[in-house]
Amino acid sequence: MKNSLHSNIPDTPFQLGPKSFKSRLLLGTGKFKSKADVQAAINASKTEIVTVALRRIDIDRHEENILEHIPRSVTLLTNTSGARDAKEAIRLARLARASGYGDWIKIEVINDSKYLLPDNNETIKATKILAEEGFIVLPYMYPDLYAARKLVEVGATAVMPLGSFIGSNQGLKAKEFIKVIIQEMDIPVIVDAGIGSPSQAAEAMEMGADAILVNTAVATAEQPAHIAQAFSLAVQAGRLGFLSQLPHKIEQANASSPLTGFLYENEETIHHNSKH
Template structure:
């Protein structure tokens, strides 16, 4: 079988699990990256403390691609500013554009996200925009030069699962870029389901960070994502709307 990879910014990835690094400590991040087999990990850009704190990068293997986010940005201009700073930090040109005006549900601002994507793609960034799953916005993001589209499953950090299932399916069917489902996925089974639907990858943070055993949950997600991907590639068996169909041959010897 040909190796199953997907492309982002001209780079090949075989792991379809993008791991977030928020809300847990560096030792656990290190263990989770390993168990997840993750090749991409998200980070945030924040003001440095002057009290010589440890560097998170020391806990992430060199070969893992860093995906800084623009969290905290409330408009395109702020997202562009954060993205430029993240590139200056010297760990590549990937960026997850994340723009929120709303602080209760943390829903992304799709229009500002399209603007920021356009600016950053022109500046040579590999732009992965986080968005509310809307087909028109996704098409605008394609035209703006996005490398992938990251629709939300449910509000960030909610662990509520695939609340936007139908709309994510539309994006998977209609958009010719990797669809990476981000935010709200709370359980491995939900990650598996979205991969069965044909998503290119899953991003998860809170589901892992709030689990009882973080590295073990990272492993559970890895397996679920691989299972869902294999199921998608296999082609799911058909659903029979009414009645059953025997799985065993009926030609029998009991009644002739």
């Protein structure tokens, strides 16, 4: 699909494992009011990677499958949500692969029902085994540098540190720690969880994140397709800001226009007037 904005950005493609992508926005498909909204949001976001989950079917009730609403052209990234330890995450990953929809797995191991924070230790264990089995493993993690390093060591394709509590729309509460991970990692860093508005996505991209994953903010908006497009633009704007090497912050004012007087060039009009 031709996208004029993408092609105007002097950027390298987003390389993730064996594939390269134009879009740096990953979209989750949970919590949407309707499956038609999912499809509209995918199209509007121009995302090329979409996350899904696995669940037991209800054999007494037929529901339309989410895959019927996801274009074949996007890469399917199955998460291991529901897994409470490495063993369950591995089981879910193998089930996902058996479906024939590829071997891209977002490891998500959560055993705390209040804060839903990912368990980094179990995530490392699952990542190691699944990477050895040839999966493309993208672990969702608590932004801890040591854990991130360990994940790289055991074969993660990228790391996905959380911005804030999952589904909270609180933005980059973990900003300083994500910055450290971005600076120290040689593999892609995808900020996942808590990104609640396009400006927060742009901020993460300006910091140097390689990509962003959003779900709740899009799925629960009144107009999912519109906000999906806004996120797409914000991610591109933030990326371009990062690539342009943003100037440093300065404590004092620094005029953008010449500071000489309007008509009397040699009198420092503004300077004198400002002193009362």
